[in-house]
Amino acid sequence: MIKRVSSVLVALVVVGFAAGCSESPVVEFEASRAAIEDARVAEAEQYAPELFKEASDSLNAASVEMQRQDGRFATFRSYGQAESMILAARQIAEKAVVEAGAERELVRLADSTLIVEIETLIADTKQALAAAPKGKGSRLDLKVMQTDIDAAATALTAATEGYNAGSYLTTNEMLQTVKGQVTKVKSDIDAAVTRLTKK
Amino acid sequence: MTHRKLILTLSVPIVFIVLLGGFIVAYEMRQPPLDRLQQALDSVESARTARAEQWAGDDMQKARRHLGAAQQAIRDVSSGWWPFESYHIADSLLTESIRLSQLAAARARERLATTRDGISSDVIASRDSLGIWRSVLDSDLPRAEDESLHRAASFSVQMAEALLEKGQHEAAREYADSARVLFQTLEDKYHQHAASSRQWVRKSQEWISRTLDESRTSGKTALIVDKTKHRLFVVTGGRIVDSTDCELGFNSGHQKRISGDGATPEGMYRVTRVNGRSKYYRALLLNYPNEDDRKRFKYNLEAGVIRADSKMGSLIEIHGHGGQGRDWTDGCVAVSDRTMDMLVKVAPEGTAVTVVRAWENR
Structure with missing residues (x-):
């Protein structure tokens, strides 16, 4: 009878231990890490930086939580919280991919609009320069203004290279700068042409 | 006897349970360095946002490697069965990872600041050069190319300044470099x-003497x-009797080479016609090109200095409508209308x- 009781006790302990054991969510963790890597490849660091950081922080917190549970005695391990964090990190990373793609497309569209605007500005400026009265007193002005147009066209070409390479965010700032400069050149040329026409 | 047997039989599971309990308590008491792990993860993340991967790649890579090794060390200890094993190796690795990522972030910030300051200095120097060259060009005869x-x-x-302000350091540097190259070209040309x-100044003295x-x-x-002085001198009997301001071609820093280059020709000429009703008030037409001009044109053509389809140009005059305060003609000499009234009287054909x-x- 006593033997049976002690056997049952031992068996209960063993079963209890076995029941208490839970698996570390390594596979899920790796899947989340891969999702973050996908977000990095999708340039989420640039186009959706807040989401990217949130996903990274969540995965880091999950990593700490997993380590905390790994350090506990097998029976007491519980990876529920870590699993939630891992899932959250993955979902946020996936959202970051989508958002980065959308933002990238928006910036790309903005870039292409800017390129067209600058091309139009340069064409208008060239036209204004071509229509300027040519003759004594204007040749140096026209020559120097042509330099401005050439420089603007070169700057646009350089910025367009960035666009073609897919660096839309950097290109956007570059294009805005070029547009500012070309607008200034155009207004200078318009003023000079008006001055020359009045002569 | 039965009582003793009972105690003996029960003591086995009791001892087992007590030992197991002690083992569990010892196991639960050891704690992985989780705070430090969190700190290390935060440090690496902070270094990433400081663009350490771009600006301090080596340090950042080391920090990540140490962090990975520390995580592995924690896992190794945690998965071991012996409850008294310590996490001190993991702890050291984490400490080193924190140090390295902080170093990477600091270096990244420092390098970024140094780069920004370097470009900023270049841009400021270029802005100064612009001013200096403006003064140099303004104090000399105009040269269109310059x-x-x-x-x-x-x-x-201007592009470099605008890009620098937007934090586009690489692009700003390219424009600053481009400005530097242009200043160097300007200096070479100068x-x-x-x-x-x-050589033209030496010739000038000979022509003046003659x-x-x-x-x-x-x-x-x-x-x-x-x-150079933008002055026209009236000489009679070998002595200067009058002088007046004059304006020249828009590219007068050079001897005239071809038609349309905007340079006022240098040489000894004669008035070939006095035009009392010119487009530019009144005018004295000169016999440009003279023999020297023709020889020089031919030489330049043969030497490939000028294009094969270049023309010599003509219709170089001294005319009115001067007083604009700048060199604006295509190569003629412009004086005020009042001066022109005087010149048509004192400088007949052949002068x-x-x-x-x-x-x-x-």
Whole structure:
């Protein structure tokens, strides 16, 4: 009878231990890490930086939580919280991919609009320069203004290279700068042409 | 006997349970360095946002490697069965990872700041160069090519300034470098021009002597145009009797080479026609090109200095509508209308007109 009781006790302990054991969510963790890597490849660091950081922080917190549970005695391990964090990190990373793609497309569209605007500005400026009265007193002005147009066209070409390479965010700032400069050149040329026409 | 047997039988599971309990308590008491792990993860993340991967790649890589090794060390200890094993190796690795990622972030910030300061200094220096070259160009006869170079440099400097303000350091540097190259080209051209100028200044003295001698001998009036001083001198009997301001071609820093280059020709000429009703009030037409001009044109053509389809140009005059305060003609000499009234009286056809780069020692 006593033997049976002690056997049952031992068996209960063993079963209890076995029941208490839970698996570390390594596979899920790796899947989340891969999702973050996908977000990095999708340039989420640039186009959706807040989401990217949130996903990274969540995965880091999950990593700490997993380590905390790994350090506990097998029976007491519980990876529920870590699993939630891992899932959250993955979902946020996936959202970051989508958002980065959308933002990238928006910036790309903005870039292409800017390129067209600058091309139009340069064409208008060239036209204004071509229509300027040519003759004594204007040749140096026209020559120097042509330099401005050439420089603007070169700057646009350089910025367009960035666009073609897919660096839309950097290109956007570059294009805005070029547009500012070309607008200034155009207004200078318009003023000079008006001055020359009045002569 | 039965009682003793009972105690003996129960003692086995009790001892087992007590030992197991002690083991569990010891196991639960050891704690992985989780705070430090969190700190290390945060440090690496913070370094990433400081663009350490770009600016301090080596340090960042080391920090990540240490972090990975520390995580592995924690896992190794945690998965071991012995409850008294310590996490001190993991702890050291984490400490090192924190140090390295902080170092990476600091270096990244420092390098970024150094780069920004370097570009900023370049841009400021370029802005200063623009001002200096403006003064240099303004104090000299106009040279269209140099004006274009200055304008292109000005565009580059403005682009560099705007891009720097937006944090686009690489692009700003490219424009700052482009401005520097343009300034260097401008300087090279300036020195080339100074060397070529000297020969025309030497010739100037010879032409002036001959003109003064001729005027002295004949007692006739001659006109001498000093391009550098922008003055037109009226000489009679070898002596200056009057002088006035004049304006020149928009590219007068050079000797005239071809039609449309905007340079005012230098040489000894004659008035070939007095035009009392010119588009530019009144005008004295000169016999440009003279024999020297033709020879020089031919030489330049053969030497490939000028394009094969270049033309010599003509219709170089002294005319009115001057007083605009800048060199604006296509190569003619412009004076005020009042001066023109005087010149048409004192400089009939055949009058010597000598145009020189500079009349030295005057």
